[in-house]
Amino acid sequence: MESGRPEAKEAGDYEAFRASLAELDRVVRNSFRATSLQITAVIAAIVAPFILESTEAKRHFSAAAYIILILILAMQICDLFRHGHTAQVREHLAKQLKVAVMQKIRANRLYNLSILDPLTGLHNRRFGEQRLQEEVARSERNDEPLAVLLFDLDRFKEINDQYGHAAGDAALKEFSRKLKRAIRACDVPVRVGGDEFLVFCRDSRGRRGT
Numbered sequence: 001m002e003s004g005r006p007e008a009k010e011a012g013d014y015e016a017f018r019a020s021l022a023e024l025d026r027v028v029r030n031s032f033r034a035t036s037l038q039i040t041a042v043i044a045a046i047v048a049p050f051i052l053e054s055t056e057a058k059r060h061f062s063a064a065a066y067i068i069l070i071l072i073l074a075m076q077i078c079d080l081f082r083h084g085h086t087a088q089v090r091e092h093l094a095k096q097l098k099v100a101v102m103q104k105i106r107a108n109r110l111y112n113l114s115i116l117d118p119l120t121g122l123h124n125r126r127f128g129e130q131r132l133q134e135e136v137a138r139s140e141r142n143d144e145p146l147a148v149l150l151f152d153l154d155r156f157k158e159i160n161d162q163y164g165h166a167a168g169d170a171a172l173k174e175f176s177r178k179l180k181r182a183i184r185a186c187d188v189p190v191r192v193g194g195d196e197f198l199v200f201c202r203d204s205r206g207r208r209g210t
Helices: 006-052 055-060 063-115 125-142 156-163 165-182
Strands: 146-152 188-193 196-202
Touching (some): 006 063, 063 125
Antiparallel strands (some): 188 196
């Protein structure tokens, strides 16, 4: 159906986002470990001649070599700080996106409450009136056929009178469930009110209903 469940889609998007964050965390951790190992190796290369107390080893390390090693060490230490900043940005981004997703889910729920009939789950009359204008305009603009089915339930009042409104509500729910299954995914069912319903059928020319 066109109404669908937007909140389910948004929840799925949030789960996908969480998976992306987990992958980002993995990449950052691996990069941090690699940088730490590189720093350890550079420090070892710098202090090794002094630990070994070998004048021959010291001669092999010219001043230029030490400067290069120290510069590499400085850059790698800067990388560590950048990793920390990246982690902070990641946490801030995660919180912002989580709030945004939850707000969108709540907005979709409120929107559904405004356009759906609470008893049957079909679109309500307010939505139907607006959609009818849109569908007629679209049909005329694109020169495409549009079928609008309007019908009600026979002897529905007798069900309410004889068995009560609870039975009537159950009948409406069951009818709405079967209606959803009988029409196409592109068709739009609407409960106008009481036992009155209508269905918008797009481009019905040359097609059979299910």
